[in-house]
Amino acid sequence: MHIFYDYQIFSLQKMGGISRYFVELASRMPVYSPVIETTVLAPVHINEYLDCSSVHKIGRKIPSFPGMHRILPAINRIASRAILKGQCPDILHETYYSATSLPVAVPRILSVYDMIHERFPSQFKGPDLDIPKLKEKAIARADHLIAISNNTRDDLIEYLSVSPEKITVIPLASSIEKPEENKDVENCQRPYLLYVGLRGGVKNFKRLLSAFSHSTILRSEFDLICVGGGGFTSEELSTFDGLSMSERIKHLSADDTLLASLYSHAALFVYPSLYEGFGLPLLEAMRCGCPIACSNTSAMPEIAGEAAMFFDPSDEEEMRVVIESTVQSKETVTLLRTHGYEREKMFSWDNCVSQTAELYRSKV
Numbered sequence: 001m002h003i004f005y006d007y008q009i010f011s012l013q014k015m016g017g018i019s020r021y022f023v024e025l026a027s028r029m030p031v032y033s034p035v036i037e038t039t040v041l042a043p044v045h046i047n048e049y050l051d052c053s054s055v056h057k058i059g060r061k062i063p064s065f066p067g068m069h070r071i072l073p074a075i076n077r078i079a080s081r082a083i084l085k086g087q088c089p090d091i092l093h094e095t096y097y098s099a100t101s102l103p104v105a106v107p108r109i110l111s112v113y114d115m116i117h118e119r120f121p122s123q124f125k126g127p128d129l130d131i132p133k134l135k136e137k138a139i140a141r142a143d144h145l146i147a148i149s150n151n152t153r154d155d156l157i158e159y160l161s162v163s164p165e166k167i168t169v170i171p172l173a174s175s176i177e178k179p180e181e182n183k184d185v186e187n188c189q190r191p192y193l194l195y196v197g198l199r200g201g202v203k204n205f206k207r208l209l210s211a212f213s214h215s216t217i218l219r220s221e222f223d224l225i226c227v228g229g230g231g232f233t234s235e236e237l238s239t240f241d242g243l244s245m246s247e248r249i250k251h252l253s254a255d256d257t258l259l260a261s262l263y264s265h266a267a268l269f270v271y272p273s274l275y276e277g278f279g280l281p282l283l284e285a286m287r288c289g290c291p292i293a294c295s296n297t298s299a300m301p302e303i304a305g306e307a308a309m310f311f312d313p314s315d316e317e318e319m320r321v322v323i324e325s326t327v328q329s330k331e332t333v334t335l336l337r338t339h340g341y342e343r344e345k346m347f348s349w350d351n352c353v354s355q356t357a358e359l360y361r362s363k364v
Helices: 008-012 017-032 048-052 068-084 126-141 150-160 205-213 216-221 234-242 256-265 280-287 300-307 316-327 330-344 349-363
Strands: 002-005 037-045 057-061 091-094 108-112 144-147 167-169 192-196 223-227 249-252 268-271 292-295 308-311
Touching: 002 017, 008 017, 008 037, 008 068, 017 037, 017 048, 017 349, 037 048, 037 068, 048 057, 108 126, 108 349, 126 150, 144 150, 144 349, 150 167, 192 205, 192 256, 192 280, 205 216, 205 223, 205 316, 216 316, 223 256, 256 280, 268 280, 268 316, 280 292, 280 300, 280 330, 292 300, 292 316, 300 308, 300 330, 308 316, 308 330, 316 330
Parallel strands: 002 037, 002 091, 037 057, 091 108, 108 144, 144 167, 192 223, 192 268, 223 249, 268 292, 292 308
Antiparallel strands: none
């Protein structure tokens, strides 16, 4: 059985959770079952994970350039059609959403990650406004869908009236490795809260910032370290100055090794998002023994379970109280770490790969 993964996400992401998911699938699938062969068809891509992996791929990585998100899909669509004339896949697994698909007469699988564009349309602009229509077309032509959480499955049913029989829920896993014991993190002399990811829109960082700034305990005893999402904007820096918190808030760019150390040494990982289709940083934090405080919405309770303290992300006061009470209780922190280690074991790449392989077999 030969599985082809298309170019879409590898044309869009230099690094990111979705592209990592497909590299994990494509690399692990033949190990799980010798009768399964995988190929990533990405004639011209920008993805670091794919470039550094041993996955069988058709294509090569090029440097990023302005306008690539418009140009690369068109180039890849033409090149992929030519390449496919000499290939015989048994399954085509589409990696993102597009209006048209590659012309192969085989079953099509599509992974769906969230319904954030449908739930929060006002948060998006430009090309992102087209995603709901592209997603709907991709879902309509797919023979079967993979939802990465029960929450995403339920949203598919609610927003697009997808038949439940067309959806299989297969959760993701964490690729981050546990850090070396007792390895200190440079430039982190004070206890800190950790925030990971983008900071705009539904990520709700502004409300976390406000909760932090209005807490005497948090301001006096902790820093707030932000990882990823790009450096702070001039507007953010101005806001920090206005709150007299410029010295308390730091931004770091971190590879997996540094990120694991940051999780393991953090007093608390805070995830205030209004909506997540899964919430991969939750698994990363659990694996590294980091206590969690997060939103009580969408997929987050489903993923974190007993390994987190929850708050209403729209209620700044509740957020502040939950964070304060958690970091001040050694008993709570210890309990969250213990639950986190156990819960993270429920989400493994072995499980993800085996369930996906079973789905592939059922469609051939």
